[in-house]
Every structure is written in C-alpha cells, then in structure tokens.
Amino acid sequence: MNTLVILAHPNLDESIANKRIAEQLSTKVETIEVRDIFKRYADYKIDVEAEQQALMKADTVIFQYPFYWYNMPAILKIWFDEVFNFNFAYGPEGDKLKGKNFLLSFTIGGPEDAYSPLGYNHFRISDFLKPMEQTAYLAQMNYLEPIYEHGMVYIPGVYNTPEVVKERSDKQAQRVVERINALSNENPESMIKNFVKDWFAHFDILAEDGYFNNYIANGAKLKFPEGEFIGHEGFSAWYAEVKKTIKPNNEHRIESINVVANNGHFDVDMSVKVKAEKYSGETVQANAKENWKVEVTRDGRIKILEYIVNSVQ
Numbered sequence: 001m002n003t004l005v006i007l008a009h010p011n012l013d014e015s016i017a018n019k020r021i022a023e024q025l026s027t028k029v030e031t032i033e034v035r036d037i038f039k040r041y042a043d044y045k046i047d048v049e050a051e052q053q054a055l056m057k058a059d060t061v062i063f064q065y066p067f068y069w070y071n072m073p074a075i076l077k078i079w080f081d082e083v084f085n086f087n088f089a090y091g092p093e094g095d096k097l098k099g100k101n102f103l104l105s106f107t108i109g110g111p112e113d114a115y116s117p118l119g120y121n122h123f124r125i126s127d128f129l130k131p132m133e134q135t136a137y138l139a140q141m142n143y144l145e146p147i148y149e150h151g152m153v154y155i156p157g158v159y160n161t162p163e164v165v166k167e168r169s170d171k172q173a174q175r176v177v178e179r180i181n182a183l184s185n186e187n188p189e190s191m192i193k194n195f196v197k198d199w200f201a202h203f204d205i206l207a208e209d210g211y212f213n214n215y216i217a218n219g220a221k222l223k224f225p226e227g228e229f230i231g232h233e234g235f236s237a238w239y240a241e242v243k244k245t246i247k248p249n250n251e252h253r254i255e256s257i258n259v260v261a262n263n264g265h266f267d268v269d270m271s272v273k274v275k276a277e278k279y280s281g282e283t284v285q286a287n288a289k290e291n292w293k294v295e296v297t298r299d300g301r302i303k304i305l306e307y308i309v310n311s312v313q
C-alpha cells in the first residue's frame with residue numbers, strides 16, 4: 001500500500017509536534033512519501049500537476065498539520081483549492097481520487113475539555129472538521145476517523161514542557177502507524193466489522209444523516225420496526241423521527257456479528273443491544289436482530305444494499 005503524507009507546517013524548523021510525527025512516519029511506514037508542501041511552495045505557488053501525480057500513486061493520503069484557528073494552515077487550504085480541482089477531484093470526470101483513504105492527522109494546542117459545548121471553544125473537534133469530511137465525500141474518498149492529540153503546544157514557563165509535547169507526538173505517530181498497518185492488512189470481512197462498529201458509534205451520538213447516507217446505496221431496502229423505507233430519502237425520513245424520539249448518547253452494543261460472502265456481496269447478521277432514553281423520559285432497552293446486505297465496491301467502499309431490523313424484543 002502506498003502512503004502519501006501531505007505535511008503542511010509554515011515553520012517546521014520551530015515545530016516540535018508535526019516535525020517529530022512526520023519523521024517517525026517516514027521511518028516506520030513502508031512505501032511512504034512525505035511531501036513538505038511549505039518547503040516546496042513557500043511562495044504559495046503550487047505545482048498542481050506534481051501534486052496530482054503524487055496523489056494518483058497513493059492508496060492512503062494523510063494530511064499532517066497543526067490546528068490553526070480551528071482549521072488548517074493557509075498553505076494546506078490553498079493546496080486543496082488548487083489541487084482538488086474540477087474533473088480531478090469532482091465533476092463528470094473527477095473520479096481520480098475515488099476509493100483512496102483520506103486521513104487527517106493534526107495536532108491541537110488547546111486541552112480536550114475546551115472542545116465541548118461548555119468549554120471555551122464551544123464546539124467539538126468533529127464540528128470543526130465538517131468541511132474536510134465533506135471534501136473527502138465529494139472526491140469519493142474514504143474518510144477515516146481522524147487522529148489527533150490535545151495539549152500539543154509548548155509555551156515556555158506557561159504551558160507544558162517540550163518533553164510532554166514530544167511524548168504526545170510519539171503517541172500520535174504510533175496511532176497513525178497502527179492505522180496504516182491495519183489498512184494494509186484489512187480483508188473485506190474485518191473491514192465490514194470495523195465499519196459496523198463505526199456506524200453504531202455514530203448512532204450513539206445521533207450524528208447527522210450525511211454520515212449514514214454516504215454508506216447507503218441508492219434505492220437500498222431499509223426495514224425497521226417502524227416500517228419500510230427506500231434509499232437516502234427513506235433513511236433520512238426514518239432517522240428524523242428517531243432523532244425526535246430518542247436522546248443522543250445512547251448505546252448500541254454489538255453482541256454478535258457474522259459476516260459471510262454471498263454471490264458478490266456480504267451478508268452481515270448481528271444482534272445488537274440497544275439502550276436509549278426517550279425525550280418522554282422513558283428508558284428503552286431492546287435486543288435487535290439485524291440482517292444487512294453489504295457490497296464492498298472494487299475501490300474499497302462499503303455500500304449497504306439492504307438493512308433489515310428483523311425483530312426487536
């Protein structure tokens with residue numbers, strides 16, 4: 001598997017975290033290219049052709065950068081504006097990145113508790129990442145769960161020590177290496193199992209329907225205790241009712257899961273324990289037997305063709 005790291009830091013000489021993570025990735029990951037885009041384009045004049053060539057060779061693209069003003073450094077924004085262009089990343093012929101993995105790995109100065117509705121940054125990190133997530137979807141790439149660590153800034157005499165930042169950087173680099181190794185060894189069955197886990201984690205927090213619809217095939221058959229629905233519109237209609245009824249932070253525990261290849265698709269049979277609280281104050285505890293029919297497309301994307309919740313007790 002070819003891995004490409006787009007390293008975006010406007011002052012790498014003074015970096016502790018990103019420099020260290022990039023160095024570790026380049027020594028610990030096989031067939032990796034680390035492109036320091038600020039070093040290449042300090043004048044912000046991007047060689048679009050060269051960047052697109054590098055992307056075409058990659059199976060996994062990692063964006064490694066420091067979190068700046070709740071976003072990415074300017075060099076990376078310009079890079080996206082120019083490199084992810086019409087008929088390359090989107091548009092009628094814009095499928096050149098289709099199926100490639102898209103992984104954000106960034107370092108955050110502020111502490112974790114600041115990034116919550118009651119913290120001084122008000123929003124969750126995942127809220128700040130929405131434009132990137134949708135960029136990956138539009139380019140038909142696989143948006144992977146981002147990897148980041150908090151408290152990555154060292155301000156002499158005020159906040160942290162260089163040792164603490166280095167330790168956290170090593171931890172982050174290790175997490176990225178493990179993710180790449182997992183991707184390299186993945187077979188469709190384990191890919192589906194990981195996906196199902198991720199799917200229910202999104203249900204637990206009642207994530208936006210864009211996440212779910214990204215994996216639902218056009219015209220998919222969906223059968224819930226509440227009735228039968230078809231495709232994206234059907235899912236969104238069903239989900240809107242669910243969101244009105246139950247509170248976020250519920251629990252879906254996968255008790256058992258079985259994935260079997262069947263004539264070009266996979267049958268996924270599972271039992272799931274659901275625990276949720278309704279807005280009415282009632283607590284729901286149920287065992288659901290679910291049978292899904294899933295396709296893994298040739299470029300490694302998962303599509304749900306059928307989603308049947310068979311019985312709930």
Ligand SMILES: Cc1cc2nc3c(=O)[nH]c(=O)nc-3n(C[C@H](O)[C@H](O)[C@H](O)COP(=O)(O)O)c2cc1C
Pocket residue numbers: 009014015016017018019065066067068069070071107108109110111152153154
């Ligand atoms: C211009 C600038 C903007 C920053 N904005 C944020 C921010 O919005 N939130 C945050 O938690 N940290 C912020 N930081 C702290 C950086 O995220 C932190 O310094 C960086 O992750 C450390 O990585 P490095 O050692 O590779 O430079 C900012 C730092 C700079 C220089």
